[in-house]
Amino acid sequence: MAKRRRNSSVVESRTKATKKVKISSTPNASIEEGASGSYSNSAIAMMPPGQSVPASKQEQALAIKIARAMLSGPRHITKDATVAEMRADGRLIILRQGTNHWICFPGDENQIGNPPMCADPMGLQWIMDLKAKKPQPTNMAPGLIYMLCGATQHSNTDPFDTTSTPIPIGPHWMIIWPFDAKNAGLPNTVRDAGAWVMFDGTPYAYLHICGTPWSGNVYNEMNPGDQIPIWTMVYGLQS
Numbered sequence: 001m002a003k004r005r006r007n008s009s010v011v012e013s014r015t016k017a018t019k020k021v022k023i024s025s026t027p028n029a030s031i032e033e034g035a036s037g038s039y040s041n042s043a044i045a046m047m048p049p050g051q052s053v054p055a056s057k058q059e060q061a062l063a064i065k066i067a068r069a070m071l072s073g074p075r076h077i078t079k080d081a082t083v084a085e086m087r088a089d090g091r092l093i094i095l096r097q098g099t100n101h102w103i104c105f106p107g108d109e110n111q112i113g114n115p116p117m118c119a120d121p122m123g124l125q126w127i128m129d130l131k132a133k134k135p136q137p138t139n140m141a142p143g144l145i146y147m148l149c150g151a152t153q154h155s156n157t158d159p160f161d162t163t164s165t166p167i168p169i170g171p172h173w174m175i176i177w178p179f180d181a182k183n184a185g186l187p188n189t190v191r192d193a194g195a196w197v198m199f200d201g202t203p204y205a206y207l208h209i210c211g212t213p214w215s216g217n218v219y220n221e222m223n224p225g226d227q228i229p230i231w232t233m234v235y236g237l238q239s
Helices: 010-020 057-070 121-131
Strands: 082-086 092-096 103-105 117-119 143-147 151-153 167-169 172-176 194-198 206-210 227-230 234-237
Touching (some): 057 082, 057 092, 057 103, 117 121, 121 143
Antiparallel strands (some): 103 117, 117 143, 143 172, 151 167, 172 206, 227 234
16 A cells, blocks of 8 residues: 555644535525436435425425435434535535534436545545546545445546546445555456455555445354354354
């Protein structure tokens, strides 16, 4: 893994990253029909049980955007996260103010490379740098980004490609730090399961992991009598 200069304080760097982001509190809740797909409005945006459907189209559009954003990451993170939209000039339009340091985005299913996602401060800084087409990202510590609704993008090798044939990618999460595929013994090609280094060999290289961190049965080390280890590396219940 390549080394990048770190700040003396990760907390300080996170604070600086957050301060760089321009924020507006005026939401723009325009509504569009949207395309079909695994993260389309019809597929993932549903009102929580027991909650009435908003009356106006603007309120409905806002509710759908918030619902999409909250499904992009782990529920225990997204329920308290700030929900925002990102404008072309880098400003964040706050749709819902949160109480933790995560920011989730509803994305736009009609745009390639704009999926629902949830980022911590270092992940957000990386996103902002990429959108600004900076020569290299400026996050001074590893970041995390969740895209658990799946995504589309133009390239696995060029972070600034906006013209190539779109690539569909399933639910995944990302460790934002300059991984090197060869040195790490990892692939650098797109796959529908497992991990690879995306944008390998560029300053924007990072570890891309398909699936979720919670997949599979859990082995309860504190109470192993409830389960039996199966030597196929699959865990099952004790009969």
